Amino acid sequence: MLQFDLLATDPASHARRGRLTLNHGVVQTPIFMPVGTYGTVKGVMPQSLRDMGAQIILGNTFHLWMRPGLDVVQSFGGLHAFEQWDKPILTDSGGFQVWSLGAMRKITEEGVYFQSPVNGDKLFMSPEVSMQIQTTLNSDIVMQLDECTPYETQGRLTTEAEARKSMEMSRRWALRSKAEFERLGNPNALFGIVQGGMFEHLRQESLQALVEMDFPGYAIGGVSVGEPKDEMLRIMAHTPHRLPATKPRYLMGVGTPEDLVDGVACGVDMFDCVMPTRNARNGTLFTRYGDLKIRNARHRADHQPLDATCTCHACAGPQGIAWNDGGRGGFSRAYLHHLERCGEMLGPMLTSIHNLHYYLNLMQGIRDALDAGTFSQFHAQFKADRARGV
Numbered sequence: 001m002l003q004f005d006l007l008a009t010d011p012a013s014h015a016r017r018g019r020l021t022l023n024h025g026v027v028q029t030p031i032f033m034p035v036g037t038y039g040t041v042k043g044v045m046p047q048s049l050r051d052m053g054a055q056i057i058l059g060n061t062f063h064l065w066m067r068p069g070l071d072v073v074q075s076f077g078g079l080h081a082f083e084q085w086d087k088p089i090l091t092d093s094g095g096f097q098v099w100s101l102g103a104m105r106k107i108t109e110e111g112v113y114f115q116s117p118v119n120g121d122k123l124f125m126s127p128e129v130s131m132q133i134q135t136t137l138n139s140d141i142v143m144q145l146d147e148c149t150p151y152e153t154q155g156r157l158t159t160e161a162e163a164r165k166s167m168e169m170s171r172r173w174a175l176r177s178k179a180e181f182e183r184l185g186n187p188n189a190l191f192g193i194v195q196g197g198m199f200e201h202l203r204q205e206s207l208q209a210l211v212e213m214d215f216p217g218y219a220i221g222g223v224s225v226g227e228p229k230d231e232m233l234r235i236m237a238h239t240p241h242r243l244p245a246t247k248p249r250y251l252m253g254v255g256t257p258e259d260l261v262d263g264v265a266c267g268v269d270m271f272d273c274v275m276p277t278r279n280a281r282n283g284t285l286f287t288r289y290g291d292l293k294i295r296n297a298r299h300r301a302d303h304q305p306l307d308a309t310c311t312c313h314a315c316a317g318p319q320g321i322a323w324n325d326g327g328r329g330g331f332s333r334a335y336l337h338h339l340e341r342c343g344e345m346l347g348p349m350l351t352s353i354h355n356l357h358y359y360l361n362l363m364q365g366i367r368d369a370l371d372a373g374t375f376s377q378f379h380a381q382f383k384a385d386r387a388r389g390v
């Protein structure tokens with residue numbers, strides 16, 4: 001089941017405020033979805049995710065199929081009980097992950113043949129198999145099996161003909177995914193995925209065909225695949241607002257804080273990206289006034305928190321009072337620098353909390369601005385602040 005209510009639209013852009021009602025709960029949009037590939041958002045407890053306002057997280061069909069295996073997840077009645085997350089979950093279909101395997105796979109019309117990276121078993125993933133796995137996972141939002149059209153093929157740009165061929169196969173796989181999803185009687189929501197490479201007219205053909213299939217929501221795939229930023233922004237400006245206004249739009253694998261605010265202005269409702277958690281593990285922290293590299297020696301004896309305006313547990317402690325508001329319950333840059341230098345596990349745990357909180361708080365600020373009719377001002381202030389430098 002999926003219901004999408006449009007609550008407000010920004011007169012000066014394609015930005016919109018919405019509410020997504022799914023089987024495991026309600027999600028306010030625009031939204032950022034933390035990535036929990038192996039059934040865990042790396043290093044972050046489910047309670048911490050709830051405390052920071054996460055409303056929906058991502059799981060991965062391919063990885064969970066490999067480990068722990070469907071029999072184990074099935075014995076829990078699905079992913080929610082297994083990973084102790086009772087709010088909505090979106091699962092990606094597995095195509096992107098098999099594609100990322102590189103050499104160890106063969107793509108045919110029927111599906112993808114590949115070797116398990118875990119034990120070398122010969123495996124096969126088709127639209128039907130992907131739907132069967134996602135039905136077992138019982139995720140609230142299921143993604144069709146698609147082929148993520150690469151930006152480059154054998155070291156040269158993917159041609160229009162190659163992008164068309166790939167988009168047309170994804171279109172046929174959308175139909176097969178939908179047929180199997182319905183045959184299985186899956187009670188959740190299946191999203192179609194727009195492909196078409198960097199070619200606007202192929203994007204238009206792809207989205208038109210998917211809209212005719214009448215999915216409850218749509219994703220834009222095939223970006224954030226190594227293309228230059230201006231190419232991603234060109235597709236982001238072209239495609240989202242051409243999708244039905246009454247249905248949710250999900251931009252896959254994007255992006256930086258700037259991409260999220262720009263993406264909302266282009267009409268995107270849902271984002272996912274490994275950046276906040278991956279950057280946290282390599283010591284790159286997002287703050288209101290720019291990015292900060294905690295390993296830099298200049299933080300060695302700095303008593304300030306990562307971000308003096310942040311109310312996350314790392315910056316403001318259990319009381320959640322920001323440094324600028326007089327709070328002193330958080331951890332200092334000096335301490336986080338020390339943890340990073342020592343390779344202590346508490347380091348990535350705290351930096352992941354901070355970065356996820358930054359992304360979720362940014363989306364909360366966007367929703368509040370859309371509710372207040374001040375999104376343009378929010379957008380301008382956000383950019384000015386981020387340009388200030390830490």
Ligand SMILES: Nc1cc(CSc2ncc[nH]2)c2nc(N)[nH]c(=O)c2c1
Binds near residue numbers: 093193253272273
């Ligand atoms: N950039 C990008 C990222 C993802 C993974 S989204 C994700 N899965 C798990 C976490 N995050 C994609 N997934 C699919 N199915 N298709 C795509 O075109 C695509 C493109």
Ligand SMILES: [Zn+2]
Binds near residue numbers: 311
């Ligand atoms: Zn913080």
